[in-house]
Amino acid sequence: MSRLSLLIFAGPSLPTARRPAEPRFGWRPPASSGDLIRLVEDPPHAVCLIDGYFDSTPSVWHKEILLLMEAGVAVFGGASMGALRAAELDRFGMIGIGAIYRLYRSGRIEGDDEVALVHAPEELDWRPLSEPLVDVRATLSAAIRQGALSRAGAGALLADASSLHYGERSWAAILSCRPLPERQAFAEWLPCGKVRLKERDALRCLAAAAAALGSPVRLRPLHVPRTCFIERLAADCGVSAPRRGGSPTAAEAASGA
DSSP states (O other): OOTTOEEEEOSTTSOGGGSOOOTTEEEEOSBOTTTTGGGTTSOOSEEEEOOBOOTTSOOOOHHHHHHHHHTTOEEEEETTHHHHHHHHHGGGTOEEESHHHHHHHHTSOOOGGGTOOOBOOGGGTTOBOSOOHHHHHHHHHHHHHTTSSOHHHHHHHHHHHHHSOGGGOOHHHHHTSSOOTTHHHHHHHHHHHOOOHHHHHHHHHHHHHHHHTTSOOOOOOOOOOOOHHHHHHHHHTTOOOOOOOOOOOHHHHHHOO
16 A cells, blocks of 8 residues: 555544545445454554444554554544544644544543444435434524524523434424424424534644645654453454564553453
8 A cells, every 4th residue: 555545434423425536545434343454554644534334343452542643653533433533642643633632632532432423324325314412512602692592592402412422413303302492493404504524624634634645744652552452352353463572551551452
């Protein structure tokens, strides 16, 4: 693989129709455990982590990202799983991009379900089947600014959205939780006013990662200890992480594996 390439892990946050046609870009489905460690033996120039699986599929490990950065790969994260991992690993050099990353980094949001949603498979272009809570938050804020909703009404809808399982969050379900005097006006505003914050951040993250192809990113030196867990993951994925000596460091403690 060319060292000038950019690999992007994306799904429902950045549907195919919104993806730029660029020969240096390699598109991958949402990341899961093992997908990033497979890149260590033949690393790309940069990785843009946007979407990733969790819940029913093991999530991408922190240490996979650390190993890629140790190998000299600039790793950008935003919008969804990428924003969450970047907030956890930016102290080690992962580059977080976008509003959702900043919300996680500041502690204003914490739960995985803020970015979680149910979506269709790749054959149906990852079509979202539920609403991520971060998009609900952004939409309610826009409705307040544009006079389509009062702060009290927005607070009630946010509480209702937060009470729903991420797979059941739809605007129809949220609006049916309780009687709301502003319901009709907000429902009429919603089709044109809805904010797709995850998509916005995905495009920002992609732009930042693409810019790195033309200007080298200075990475912090990393020494990532190899534990039996990461070596087992590498073996399961058919790769071997280069062994290095050394005792556990803060990077190992943060990686959890």
